[in-house]
Each structure stands twice: as C-alpha cells, then as structure tokens.
Amino acid sequence: MSLQTDVARDVASEVASVRQRVALTECEHVVGLRLSGPSVFEIVDAICPCELYLQDGQMLHTLLLDETACPVADAYVCADGQDFVLITEGLSPDELRAYLRQCAPAGLALDIRDLGQSQRPVSLNGPYAWELLSAVLSAEVIGLPYLGFYHGSGFTCFRAGKTGEYGYDLWLDRSGDDGLLERLLNVGGEYGLGRAGLSALDACSLENWVFNMRREGRARLSPIELQLQWRLSYRKAFPGSARLGELRRAGPRRRAVLVASEHELSQGDVLCFAGEPVGEVVLGERSPTRGDVLGIAVLAMPHAHPGVGSLEVARSGASTRVISAPAVNNRSLYVDPQRHSYGTRSEHVFPPIWSTGA
C-alpha cells in the first residue's frame, strides 16, 4: 500500500493537516539500524556527540559529524535493552554502516541490522496525532514521553517529530500481517487524517526552525553556525570534536537565522545591509501557514539578530528581515490530551497558529 502523495498536489493543504489535524507520511528516506554486540556502548559513545545518558526506551536527538565538524546525519540514538537503535536522515544504510565502521574505536566489533529490511517507517504528525494513535494502538501512546519509544505487536512507536506538532514515528512490520496501516487509515477518518509528503514536512520544519538535514544540512555549516550546540557536548570526544573546539574558541563570525520576506528568496541570494554584503540565503520558500516567504540565511554576527530589517536581496532589491524562531505558534502547544479531543475541537478556542502581528 503506497502512501506517497502527489508532489504537485497542494502542499498547503497537507501542511494544514499537520498544523490542525493529523497527517501520515511515508518516511522511506529515514534509515534505521539496530546496533548490537559486547562493545556496542563504547562504539555508540565514540560516535555520539552527546553525553550518552539513556535508559531503556529513551532516545536523544543529536547529529553525526564529519572531521570538519559538519553534520552528515540528523540522528536519534535510542537505547533498546542491550542494543542501540540509530534512526537517521542524511546517509544511506550503506553510508551509515561505513561511517560507523570508520569512526568506531579500532578492534571493536559491531553487529548491524538494517531495520528497513523488515520494517516500514511512517510518521504521524499533528495536534491530534496522539488521539488517533491511542485509538489504533493503545492508550499507552498518550503517556509516552517526548523522546521515548516502546515496542508493540508489529510496530515500534517513537515519540519525536520535526514539525513542532505532536509527532510519532512508527516502524511497522513490512509483512503487514497485523493490518496496522489499514487500521490507521480506516480509523483516521474520524480524526481528519490527511496525507503529507516530504515537501509538506519540509515546510513545517522550516516554519518551526527544526534542522533539516536534507536542506540546510547540505550547506556545510557547523553546529555552532546552525544554532545546534544543544545537540552536542564540548566535554567529550567524537568525530569532528577537535575542529568544533577550534571553532568555538575562535568565536562565531556568522550564524544561520530565520528570515521573512514578502518577496521570493532563493538559495545563494546575497543579502546586503546599507549596500554591503552581510550574508547569504541558504533556502527560501513561501510558508503555507503564514503566507509570506520564510528562509534560512547565514549572516555576519552583527546582523544575525531578530529585528534586523532592511536586509536587501542583491539580485532583486527585495527586502527581508530576521525574525525569532519558531515562526508559528503550534496548536499542539495548547492541545492537552486530558482536556481536548478532535471531536470537540470546535468547542475550544485556541490562539491563532500565526497572526500578522507575530
């Protein structure tokens, strides 16, 4: 059963599903590897830029870096019994295996199993994602903490997400014997379930300033420039840590920031302030939720602050301004599983997801 949406279809309606209801996305671009063996902790600890304090059923959100301290993958590291599970974007299964083998301490063996061979990753995102999943899986979903996961019959459910809404990544057995996907689709009608393609998820990531390995992750920026220092620790060694330490000691000279404009912004656009170039657009696209154009720009530090307006696109003369992230006021902030439900949503007043005054 294919969940692919028509890319040319209305991304805005898919984003609206994510922002206001719940949407299902096929995530075959996501790679999952199960790592095991007697040295698995030492190996994962060696490649993980975060302190590896995890209990069974917990995960952390980090990056895998190369020796130049640029991200090569967006990664969740999950502690699963004696094993670890790596859920990543940015590398193929073979590339991820090669990275692990290259970065593992010499002489330590690792068993690697590609979860994608037997399981199918899909994600559910939206302010009522918890409600649909609790109806289809179990009420356990509601109590699942952020960055927690559990196994069920025919699936593993990870609470994560990169849209700013309630997010669940499901790895479903490919056999489909248990009919979970069919049940999700059937029951989903009661919760306004829509489909969302990758373009819609990418748009949500940008609106929420969630790092996207497939977009700004390709810009060869450091975690310091990307404002991702929370995903790593300066108190341990990992691939790229030496270079990262050098960059930190030198101090940041530029920073990636969220920019907004009424006009088109394109990758590579040079941004000027008072006629002088001060940075460059990494990506830009119209925000389906806000209606204006949002982008990520890398600006010289004196200009990399919200409120700095009057930035001019050298190519077109269009003006843009730096804004604070995130750029939307997610409905999921206000939807409380103890008090709200999709069926009674019209009885509740929620703050606007975005207003022109924001």
Added chain:
Amino acid sequence: MQSELMQRVARRERILSRLQAVVVRQLQYRREADELDPDAPLFGSGFGLDSLDAVEVVVCLETDFGVSLSEHELLRGSMRSLNVLVDFVICHGDPKRVLAD
C-alpha cells in the same frame, strides 16, 4: 550599522545575556552561556527544560524584567526559544527593569 539599529541589537543582546545567565544559574543548566543558542528550543528537545523550569523562568521574568502576572497566559507561546523570550520581555516587561544592566 545604523545607530538606532545598533542600539536595538545591543539591547537585545543585553536581555539575551541576562536570560542565558538565568538558564545557567537558576536552572543549574550544565552548559556555558555561549552554548545556549538564541533560537534553540527551550523545552522538549533543545535545552530540555520542563514544567518546573518554566515556573522558574516565569518568576525570573517577573522579578528581573517586571513582566506582569496578567501576561502569563501568553507565556506558553513565548517560551519557545530565548529569542522569542527576548521579544516577549521587550513587549511586556517594565522598561526600566528591561534596560537595567
């Protein structure tokens, strides 16, 4: 940079530094201030603050910046990142306390 803009940026930087200090000192966050990126998420992932930390932040906003209690209902949407908090302080804080070093 234009002087008015420079002043605005300098004011933001001062408020940001004070908020970073709050996170490190009051919340005993095990990081140095320069690691607290201004657009990083405060809760969930990101700094990983929880609801108890949120109460601490509210108290600090009140005592350090004069944000009035009546504004609290707006806080949920304003505690997304340090930069959004700075915006909130600028809009809702007591100007005298906001400008104090």
